[in-house]
Amino acid sequence: MKTALLLTLLSLFSSSAVWATNYFDKEETCLQKSDVEAVQSHFTQFKKFTNQSGDKICKGEGIDSKWFDVLRNVLAMQRLTLTDQLQHDDNDELTLRPIPQKDWWGYFTQRADRFVIEPAYCSSNENVVAYVQFFARGRIHLCPKFFEKGAADQIEVLMHEVRHFDGHGHVTCTQGNENGSRGACDDTINSAGSYAISVQAAVELSYVEQLSDEERLMSEASAIYSVNNKFNSLPTVKSEDYIYLSNSAGEIHRSKTDDLSDTQFVTTLDSPARIFSNGSEFTVFPFDASKKAYRVSKGFEFKVDAIGAFANQYNDENEHERSLYSGINYYGVGAIAKDDKLYAFCGQNATSLTSFPFAGGAIKSVFNLKPNNGTEETYVLGESGNVYDFKCDNETGKFSSTKVDLDFPRDTVDSFSFNKGLAFLLTESGELLSYNFGRDEINSTSLPSDSWLNATPFQVYRVFDDASAE
Amino acid sequence: MPKKLSALLIALAFLGLFWWWPKSHTTPKAEGPTQAPKSKPTADTVKQRALTKNTLEDLSDTKKEPRTRMRQLIDLKENLDKGENVEKLVGFIVSPNPYHSSRSIDPHSFQAHQHQQEASLRVYALRLLSENLTLEEFSKAVQSIVKDSQDQAIKRIAKQALAAKENGQNYFENLKQGIQNSPLPED
Numbered sequence: 001m002k003t004a005l006l007l008t009l010l011s012l013f014s015s016s017a018v019w020a021t022n023y024f025d026k027e028e029t030c031l032q033k034s035d036v037e038a039v040q041s042h043f044t045q046f047k048k049f050t051n052q053s054g055d056k057i058c059k060g061e062g063i064d065s066k067w068f069d070v071l072r073n074v075l076a077m078q079r080l081t082l083t084d085q086l087q088h089d090d091n092d093e094l095t096l097r098p099i100p101q102k103d104w105w106g107y108f109t110q111r112a113d114r115f116v117i118e119p120a121y122c123s124s125n126e127n128v129v130a131y132v133q134f135f136a137r138g139r140i141h142l143c144p145k146f147f148e149k150g151a152a153d154q155i156e157v158l159m160h161e162v163r164h165f166d167g168h169g170h171v172t173c174t175q176g177n178e179n180g181s182r183g184a185c186d187d188t189i190n191s192a193g194s195y196a197i198s199v200q201a202a203v204e205l206s207y208v209e210q211l212s213d214e215e216r217l218m219s220e221a222s223a224i225y226s227v228n229n230k231f232n233s234l235p236t237v238k239s240e241d242y243i244y245l246s247n248s249a250g251e252i253h254r255s256k257t258d259d260l261s262d263t264q265f266v267t268t269l270d271s272p273a274r275i276f277s278n279g280s281e282f283t284v285f286p287f288d289a290s291k292k293a294y295r296v297s298k299g300f301e302f303k304v305d306a307i308g309a310f311a312n313q314y315n316d317e318n319e320h321e322r323s324l325y326s327g328i329n330y331y332g333v334g335a336i337a338k339d340d341k342l343y344a345f346c347g348q349n350a351t352s353l354t355s356f357p358f359a360g361g362a363i364k365s366v367f368n369l370k371p372n373n374g375t376e377e378t379y380v381l382g383e384s385g386n387v388y389d390f391k392c393d394n395e396t397g398k399f400s401s402t403k404v405d406l407d408f409p410r411d412t413v414d415s416f417s418f419n420k421g422l423a424f425l426l427t428e429s430g431e432l433l434s435y436n437f438g439r440d441e442i443n444s445t446s447l448p449s450d451s452w453l454n455a456t457p458f459q460v461y462r463v464f465d466d467a468s469a470e
Numbered sequence: 471m472p473k474k475l476s477a478l479l480i481a482l483a484f485l486g487l488f489w490w491w492p493k494s495h496t497t498p499k500a501e502g503p504t505q506a507p508k509s510k511p512t513a514d515t516v517k518q519r520a521l522t523k524n525t526l527e528d529l530s531d532t533k534k535e536p537r538t539r540m541r542q543l544i545d546l547k548e549n550l551d552k553g554e555n556v557e558k559l560v561g562f563i564v565s566p567n568p569y570h571s572s573r574s575i576d577p578h579s580f581q582a583h584q585h586q587q588e589a590s591l592r593v594y595a596l597r598l599l600s601e602n603l604t605l606e607e608f609s610k611a612v613q614s615i616v617k618d619s620q621d622q623a624i625k626r627i628a629k630q631a632l633a634a635k636e637n638g639q640n641y642f643e644n645l646k647q648g649i650q651n652s653p654l655p656e657d
């Protein structure tokens with residue numbers, strides 16, 4: 001009996017110790033005091049709140065709701081940057097170190113170190129949310145309306161305001177909805193003024209799991225609206241289309257589709273492998289089946305912890321079973337092929353992979369193409385040389401596959417599309433061909449041959465200033 | 471009895487150890503997503519909820535919190551039938567932003583913030599249409615939006631979304647990635 005009670009108490013304490021406060025949640029009523037102490041050397045105003053006893057700082061207990069909101073926001077911003085703490089693996093030649101994708105915390109703390117809550121200016125300007133003064137660097141003034149905003153909006157405002165300390169003011173709009181409005185626009189998005197920072201922050205917030213779906217989607221939509229409303233030079237988004245290739249020496253190269261003859265070296269893996277892009281990262285499947293699959297950042301700088309369901313399934317198998325895996329595709333109806341079976345997610349509530357026996361026999365590869373109608377479709381290439389479409393009905397959770405009339409060379413190992421009507425094919429001899437859907441025509445490309453083992457598409461989107469306003 | 475109580479307490483102890491597990495923050499991209507994130511299933515299952523006339527009219531009701539109306543849009547995605555509902559969604563997109571003013575709004579004001587939120591709801595509604603209609607259907611929707619909306623930015627987004635869809639692309643995802651690839655200012 002005593003043992004049971006002790007265990008219960010221990011579990012309660014340990015569960016509270018592992019409770020992670022969600023600083024992105026405005027409903028949080030307490031903060032971890034240690035988290036506030038960690039930032040108070042920079043935000044010295046916070047010291048008055050950590051003087052009290054206990055390991056938590058709770059709203060209404062020695063701190064009013066507005067200061068509580070300020071502390072919460074600061075701690076949320078500290079957690080806005082994604083970093084992966086990695087351990088060095090002696091078996092891996094890749095550099096393993098935590099690299100923040102964007103150092104939001106550094107950006108903010110280099111510009112701000114104190115807050116003024118509801119200064120007199122707010123009373124005579126009731127609609128103002130927040131402001132800074134160029135001559136009072138580091139100080140952010142927060143008006144009552146700031147505290148009415150949602151969590152994501154508050155962070156966006158803070159990130160926006162501190163950019164003004166760098167001398168980035170706004171200009172009069174010369175186009176769009178606010179044409180003629182003073183201070184309602186910036187000239188260009190790539191001048192990285194406060195509106196550009198708002199846009200970047202909003203997109204970052206749209207990925208934060210700790211925010212509700214509603215806040216994330218509002219952030220995302222707000223960013224897209226601002227891109228099209230807040231800049232006198234209207235931005236456009238364009239892609240740079242790369243093909244990443246691996247060769248028999250374990251080297252990774254890449255080439256832009258608009259000049260395939262120019263390949264750039266990216267990195268060398270510790271052993272030859274096939275690489276597959278999912279649009280933001282690469283999953284690496286070594287040819288040596290005794291080695292596990294892993295996932296890396298888009299620049300191959302570091303490994304990431306979450307390697308995805310396909311790689312996890314692969315890694316759970318023994319060496320013999322791994323050798324049976326062939327095609328892998330992360331786009332559209334993503335799937336991983338093993339012998340004559342496909343494994344994929346299908347169905348709105350699917351949380352695990354479903355297997356699908358492929359009528360076309362052993363599978364060579366799985367890929368996404370964009371035929372002339374522009375709709376992206378998933379296809380399966382059998383060892384027989386026949387190509388099948390591969391569809392998932394999300395309503396029923398069922399797969400289907402039908403042979404299609406695509407006459408690819410028998411030695412095709414992989415294929416992909418960037419734009420509609422055109423596909424690239426990699427052959428067993430390491431040659432890259434192009435296929436035109438409209439003309440049903442296959443042509444060589446200028447990619448230099450180098451015993452390429454596999455190829456995967458990677459589109460890098462960039463936002464450009466556009467001089468011509470519509 | 472004491473033995474049963476002990477067993478219950480031990481079971482509670484183990485439950486407590488695993489109940490609150492720390493979440494990791496900002497998520498890496500999941501396998502192959504190209505669509506807007508799906509809402510989580512709720513107890514009152516979305517599929518069974520009838521899409522009523524009132525739901526769509528509620529979208530314009532500024533007395534309702536924007537977050538609530540965003541939730542309605544998220545739920546609408548699961549029931550986006552063709553025809554009447556699409557027409558009403560287009561109607562919402564082209565409806566005037568109630569916080570639009572013919573006079574300049576202070577860009578740092580709360581009114582500007584409210585204007586932005588209303589516009590954001592319309593942008594998300596537009597995204598729903600672009601991702602759930604066929605090319606032909608979306609093209610018709612965009613024609614209506616370009617003709618009837620007074621919001622230059624919304625019209626521009628609609629046209630770009632259509633151009634991207636014609637090329638098998640998703641404008642919203644592409645733009646997000648482009649912004650993600652933009653660097654923060656150097657210090």
